Amino acid sequence: MATVLLIGIAGTIGQLLAESLHREGHRVLGASRDPELARIRLADHPAGDEVELRQLPASSATSGDLAVLVAEADVVVNAAGAAGGLGIRLADAAVRAGRPLLDVEPEQPHIAAVFDGHHLDASAANVALVPGAGLQHAIGDALVALAAATVALPAEAHVAYTFPDRGATLARASAGRRRSAAEALGHPVESLVRGDRTDDHPGEARRLAWFPRPVGPSHAAAIGGGEVRSVPSHLPELRTVRTYLAVPTWRAELLQAAANLARYDRTRRMVARRLERDRRAFGPAVRRTTRWGCVAEVEGADGVARAWAYGHDPYALTAATVAVLADAVLAAAGGDGPAGVLAPSQVLDPRELLDRLTERTDARWSRKVPDRG
Ligand SMILES: NC(=O)c1ccc[n+]([C@@H]2O[C@H](COP(=O)([O-])OP(=O)(O)OC[C@H]3O[C@@H](n4cnc5c(N)ncnc54)[C@H](OP(=O)(O)O)[C@@H]3O)[C@@H](O)[C@H]2O)c1
Structure with missing residues (x-):
C-alpha cells in the first residue's frame, strides 16, 4: 500500500x-x-x-x-x-x-x-x-508519440484540443481551472519552430485541425501547451511542435484581442478578476456532459499521421x-x-496510458497512418 x-x-x-x-x-x-x-x-x-x-x-x-x-x-x-x-x-x-x-x-x-x-x-x-x-497535456504528448511512430522521419507535430459543446468555455469551468487561466493571462504562446523556441500572441497562429467525425475539421488557434516542452524530451527529432485550441474564427479574433489587452497590467488584472469571479453553472452535471477531444498530426517524409482521443468529462x-x-x-x-x-x-508507454484510460473512463483513441497510395 x-x-x-x-x-x-x-x-x-x-x-x-x-x-x-x-x-x-x-x-x-x-x-x-x-x-x-x-x-x-x-x-x-x-x-x-x-x-x-x-x-x-x-x-x-x-x-x-x-x-x-x-x-x-x-x-x-x-x-x-x-x-x-x-x-x-x-x-x-x-x-x-x-x-x-x-x-x-x-x-x-x-x-x-x-x-x-x-x-x-x-x-x-x-x-x-x-x-x-x-488531459492537457498528457494526452497530446501520448498522441504525438503514437502518430510519430507511424511516419518516416517525423519532423512536425501539431496538437489541437477541442471542447465542442456550446458553452463549454472557461465561463463554465471549475474555479481552479479559471484561476489557472487567469494566472497565465498576458503570457505569450511558446512554440518550437524548426528547432527554435519562439513566442507568439495567443490566437496568432491558426490551423485547420483534422478531428474525426462527428467533430470534423475545425479551425484552431494557438494556445500554450505543455507538449512544446514534453514532446522534445522523448522525440528530439521533431523540430516543430505547436499547440492549439479549436475555436470558431470569431472567437480566435477575440482571443487575440484579449491577449493583446492582457499585455497591460491594468487590463490583465481586470480580466483576471472577471475570470476568477465568474460563477456560471459548473457542477457534476455540466462536468459529466462536457465533451473533449484531442488530435495530434505528425508530418514526416512519407506523409501525415493522425492520432486522436475523445470522451466526456475533462476533469x-x-x-x-x-x-x-x-x-x-x-x-x-x-x-x-x-x-x-x-x-x-x-x-508510461503512451499506448498503455491510453488503453488504461479507456478501461477507466469513456475515452476512446485511434490513429490513422499516412496514406501512402
Ligand atoms: N490538465 C487538465 O487537463 C486539467 C483539467 C481540469 C483542471 N485542471 C487543473 O487542476 C487544478 C485543480 O482544478 P479543479 O477543477 O480541481 O479546481 P477546484 O475544484 O477549484 O479545486 C481546487 C482546489 O485547490 C485548492 N486551492 C485553491 N486555491 C488554492 C491556493 N491558492 N493554494 C492552495 N490550494 C488552493 C482548494 O482546496 P482548499 O480550499 O481545500 O485548500 C480547491 O479545492 C487547476 O490547476 C486546474 O487548472 C487541469
Whole structure:
C-alpha cells in the first residue's frame, strides 16, 4: 500500500482522485487550506472517512515546510494548481524530500518553469517530476508519440484540443481551472519552430485541425501547451511542435484581442478578476456532459499521421490520467526509472496510458497512418 499526498483534495479533481486512489488500496493523505471544510466536502464519499487530512499553509509555507509534508508520502499529486507560486514551491519540496510529483496544472508558463528550473536538481536527486499530468497535456504528448511512430522521419507535430459543446468555455469551468487561466493571462504562446523556441500572441497562429467525425475539421488557434516542452524530451527529432485550441474564427479574433489587452497590467488584472469571479453553472452535471477531444498530426517524409482521443468529462479524465501515471511512477520509484522533469510518455508507454484510460473512463483513441497510395 503506497501513501499518496493529494494537494487540493477538496477540489473537483482532488475528490475524484481521492475516490480512485482509495479504491485501488492506497493510503490517501489529503492537504487542504481548510481541513474541516474538506472533511465536510468529503463526507458523502465512500473514501471520506478513510482519508487523513493535513493542514496546507498554502500561501505562507516555504518549500522547506512543504518538504516536511511531502516526506510523509511515497508520491505527491498537486491537484490545487500553480497559483501564487504553490506549484513551484511543491516542485522544490518534492526534489528536497526526494519524492516523485505529478502536477495537473495545465498552463504552459508553469510547465515551462518546472522544466527550466527543476530538471537538473531533480535528475541529481533521482526524482521524477511530471508536470502537465492531466488531459492537457498528457494526452497530446501520448498522441504525438503514437502518430510519430507511424511516419518516416517525423519532423512536425501539431496538437489541437477541442471542447465542442456550446458553452463549454472557461465561463463554465471549475474555479481552479479559471484561476489557472487567469494566472497565465498576458503570457505569450511558446512554440518550437524548426528547432527554435519562439513566442507568439495567443490566437496568432491558426490551423485547420483534422478531428474525426462527428467533430470534423475545425479551425484552431494557438494556445500554450505543455507538449512544446514534453514532446522534445522523448522525440528530439521533431523540430516543430505547436499547440492549439479549436475555436470558431470569431472567437480566435477575440482571443487575440484579449491577449493583446492582457499585455497591460491594468487590463490583465481586470480580466483576471472577471475570470476568477465568474460563477456560471459548473457542477457534476455540466462536468459529466462536457465533451473533449484531442488530435495530434505528425508530418514526416512519407506523409501525415493522425492520432486522436475523445470522451466526456475533462476533469474525470484528468483524475484518471494522474492515477494511472501515479501507478507507473510508484512502480519505478527506488529503482532505476527515469529521473528529472519528465514527459508523461517517459513515465508510461503512451499506448498503455491510453488503453488504461479507456478501461477507466469513456475515452476512446485511434490513429490513422499516412496514406501512402
Ligand atoms: N490538465 C487538465 O487537463 C486539467 C483539467 C481540469 C483542471 N485542471 C487543473 O487542476 C487544478 C485543480 O482544478 P479543479 O477543477 O480541481 O479546481 P477546484 O475544484 O477549484 O479545486 C481546487 C482546489 O485547490 C485548492 N486551492 C485553491 N486555491 C488554492 C491556493 N491558492 N493554494 C492552495 N490550494 C488552493 C482548494 O482546496 P482548499 O480550499 O481545500 O485548500 C480547491 O479545492 C487547476 O490547476 C486546474 O487548472 C487541469
